[in-house]
Amino acid sequence: MLIERKWKKWVYFYVPLAAFIVFALFPFYWMAVTAFRPDAELYHTWRQANATPFWTLHPTLEHVEGLLRTTAFLQWLWNTMLIAIVSTVISLICGTFAGYALARLKFRGSEFLGTAIFITYLVPQTLLFIPLADIIRDMHLGNTPWALMLTYPTFLIPFCTWLLMGYFKTIPKELEECARIDGATRFGAMVWIIFPVAVPGILSAGIFAFTLSWNEFIYALVFMASAEQKTVPVGVVSELVRGDIFFWGQLMAGALLGSVPVAIVYSFFVEYYVTGMTGSVKG
Amino acid sequence: MGEAGEFVGLDNFTKAWEDTIFQTAFKNTVFYTFWATIFKLVLGMWLALLLNRSFPFKRIVRASMLLPFIVPTVLSAWAWRWMFDPTFSVMNWSLYHMGLISDRLPFLSDGDWAMWCAVVVNTWRGMPFFAITLLAGLQTISPELHEASALDGANAWNRFWHVTWPLLLPVTLVVVVFSVIQTFSDFQLIYVLTGGGPANSTHLIATYAYQIGVGSGLLGEGAALSLFMFPVLFAVVWAQLRSLKRMDNA
Numbered sequence: 001m002l003i004e005r006k007w008k009k010w011v012y013f014y015v016p017l018a019a020f021i022v023f024a025l026f027p028f029y030w031m032a033v034t035a036f037r038p039d040a041e042l043y044h045t046w047r048q049a050n051a052t053p054f055w056t057l058h059p060t061l062e063h064v065e066g067l068l069r070t071t072a073f074l075q076w077l078w079n080t081m082l083i084a085i086v087s088t089v090i091s092l093i094c095g096t097f098a099g100y101a102l103a104r105l106k107f108r109g110s111e112f113l114g115t116a117i118f119i120t121y122l123v124p125q126t127l128l129f130i131p132l133a134d135i136i137r138d139m140h141l142g143n144t145p146w147a148l149m150l151t152y153p154t155f156l157i158p159f160c161t162w163l164l165m166g167y168f169k170t171i172p173k174e175l176e177e178c179a180r181i182d183g184a185t186r187f188g189a190m191v192w193i194i195f196p197v198a199v200p201g202i203l204s205a206g207i208f209a210f211t212l213s214w215n216e217f218i219y220a221l222v223f224m225a226s227a228e229q230k231t232v233p234v235g236v237v238s239e240l241v242r243g244d245i246f247f248w249g250q251l252m253a254g255a256l257l258g259s260v261p262v263a264i265v266y267s268f269f270v271e272y273y274v275t276g277m278t279g280s281v282k283g
Numbered sequence: 284m285g286e287a288g289e290f291v292g293l294d295n296f297t298k299a300w301e302d303t304i305f306q307t308a309f310k311n312t313v314f315y316t317f318w319a320t321i322f323k324l325v326l327g328m329w330l331a332l333l334l335n336r337s338f339p340f341k342r343i344v345r346a347s348m349l350l351p352f353i354v355p356t357v358l359s360a361w362a363w364r365w366m367f368d369p370t371f372s373v374m375n376w377s378l379y380h381m382g383l384i385s386d387r388l389p390f391l392s393d394g395d396w397a398m399w400c401a402v403v404v405n406t407w408r409g410m411p412f413f414a415i416t417l418l419a420g421l422q423t424i425s426p427e428l429h430e431a432s433a434l435d436g437a438n439a440w441n442r443f444w445h446v447t448w449p450l451l452l453p454v455t456l457v458v459v460v461f462s463v464i465q466t467f468s469d470f471q472l473i474y475v476l477t478g479g480g481p482a483n484s485t486h487l488i489a490t491y492a493y494q495i496g497v498g499s500g501l502l503g504e505g506a507a508l509s510l511f512m513f514p515v516l517f518a519v520v521w522a523q524l525r526s527l528k529r530m531d532n533a
Contacts (some may be wrong), residue, residue: 012439017333017344020326022405024348030373031362046375046387053376115524122461122520124468126489127513130506215355217471219490222497233357235477248365255358255415266353270346273353277412278419281457 028259034252035063042249063249064257067240072228073254076235077261083145084213085229087152092206093155095160096198100190102161103168114165121158128154129218136223145283147223148231152213159206159212162281167201168194200272207269208276214262232258296506303510308479308486311398314513315487316466319405323462324455326406328411331441334414335421345415360365360475363404367391367476394484397477401485404472409465413458420454421447433481454532458524467519488512 034042044050067073075192102114132151141147171194179189195202220231227239236254240247268271298307334345335370351359366373367390375387391397413528430440471478478496479486486494488511496505 013336013338015332016329017338020330020333020348021344024351024411027362027366027407028350029358030366034362034365041317043371044376045370046372046379050376053373053380110360115526122464122516124464124489124516126468126470126492126511127516129507130492130502130509132494133497134502205517216492217357217474223492226400233355233471236361237357248368248371252365255361258358259354262353262355263350266349267346270342270349273349274415274419278416281416281454281461 008240011070011182031259034248035256036060037249038062039046039249062160063253066247067250067257070237070250071254072230072256073232073235075228076230076232077258079145079229080214080231081261083148083152084210086149087156087213088206090149090191091153091156091160092202092207094157095164095203095205096195098157098161098167099164100194102165104190115185117165118159121155121162123155125155125216125218127181128224132219133222141230142172142223143225145229147219148213148216148220149217149219152216153222156209156212159280160209163205163208163276164201166196166279167198167204171197172225200275204272204279206269207265207272208280210265211262211273291503292397295504296510298504299508299511304483304486305483305488305511308491309511310490311485312467314398314489315402315405315469316463318399318402319409319460319466320459322402322406323409323413324459327410327456328417330410331417331421332447333475334418345418349411349415351408356408356471357475359408360404360472363400363407364391364476367400368408378390391477392481394481397481397485401473401476403488404476405466405469408472409462413462417451417454420451451483453527456526457523460519463519464516 030135033055037056038058038060041052041056041058044053098117102110102117121246132154136142136147136151141150175197176184176186176189176193179193180186184192215233216231217233220234221238224230227235230238232254236251236258240251240254290445291454328347334341336349338344350391365371369387369390369392370417372387372390374390375384378384379387381485389396390400428446428450429442435447467510468489469487472491473487481491483491489509492505492509494505495501499505
């Protein structure tokens with residue numbers, strides 16, 4: 001081991017790490033403080049003296065109540081959840097089969113197809129939202145959850161396929177060969193032998209896909225028009241600024257409550273999420 | 284909308300190219316991508332090196348460092364916008380009461396300041412992605428390499444520059460490419476922070492395409508604007524695939 005003097009460890013390690021933690025987490029702290037701070041305390045201008053600038057002694061639920069009373073926030077939560085789950089499941093099913101095929105079956109153009117999927121997965125949503133808006137309109141899906149359930153897989157399927165293709169390649173071929181020798185069909189070996197082994201990979205892809213669809217913004221913004229069809233990100237942005245007035249307490253309450261579900265899902269599956277993330281950039 | 288379109292050739296593209304707001308948006312996008320990527324790489328690498336050591340509560344710290352990346356960007360961008368608020372900014376408040384400023388800083392009310400603010404927020408959001416993926420790369424580097432070079436008298440900086448950095452280069456390259464694509468095509472952050480204002484000075488290609496295509500309903504022109512991202516992104520991806528191939532062969 002490399003030996004280090006104590007003061008050096010403070011200067012080079014603890015202080016920078018603490019600075020990173022403050023930088024990364026302060027906005028969330030501020031979001032939470034604002035969400036529970038009464039309006040009278042909230043609107044202190046930058047020059048005014050303030051006895052409790054960084055916390056509050058009078059926490060209140062008025063903003064949360066206001067949010068639930070004046071907007072369809074719970075409906076947005078439900079929409080976001082439903083859309084994220086359905087599009088994740090669709091993408092996982094397609095991605096698992098496609099990933100297996102690309103990893104295992106040798107067919108003409110399989111290499112090219114793999115690269116093509118990788119490129120598709122890199123295409124940003126902001127490049128496609130206008131043409132997709134046109135398609136959604138032609139199919140009369142605008143303003144229905146299907147508009148998002150069917151468009152999110154356009155970036156989730158390539159992602160899941162790419163990730164799972166990498167995962168399937170790490171599973172030894174011998175495993176299914178044994179099953180084939182014992183009389184299993186190729187399909188049977190895939191479903192009953194390989195898929196169970198691949199569960200951690202599928203879970204990683206699923207968690208990552210779920211957070212991606214929870215966070216998606218531009219498609220939801222363009223395809224959803226009426227207030228009760230919106231997802232949380234779009235609803236918070238578009239319904240909580242009325243005219244020129246920002247309801248900061250409610251905005252922060254909405255931001256906080258909209259972040260909590262995805263943070264909870266994440267906290268249960270941190271390791272899978274990290275695997276998904278590091279796997280997503282592997283060539 | 285609704286009636287049959289008419290083929291207009293490259294009209295929408297030439298129109299975009301001559302549009303001064305688009306030119307600003309293009310410059311902004313390059314500026315934003317360039318600086319945010321540099322900051323994310325430097326800070327992300329630093330954070331990865333810190334997280335690669337053992338310390339108490341490591342798992343919790345590592346998990347919480349990813350929060351900016353997990354939470355929906357538009358929602359966290361609202362928290363930043365509130366922190367940058369012209370009248371109620373907590374940062375102006377703190378700096379003023381520490382005696383560091385005598386007048387408030389124009390975080391989002393000045394075009395140049397606002398672009399830098401956007402770079403800061405983007406760095407905040409993307410840094411964890413760099414840190415965690417680079418950390419995964421760091422963990423594959425054997426500590427013996429470091430010990431050997433330390434015995435040879437290399438200091439920490441030399442060890443990083445001559446041992447860690449070259450070994451980490453393939454991962455770094457891929458992460459940078461991902462980040463460049465995401466940042467170049469970014470929409471959410473500017474949409475929430477400034478909406479392209481003041482006076483259209485902070486538009487990115489994507490936000491301007493949205494404003495024209497959806498806000499003004501000129502679908503064709505908006506689509507042409509967003510397609511200007513394509514050549515840049517294509518070049519980036521092409522370069523990545525090439526260098527990945529070369530590394531595979533090496």
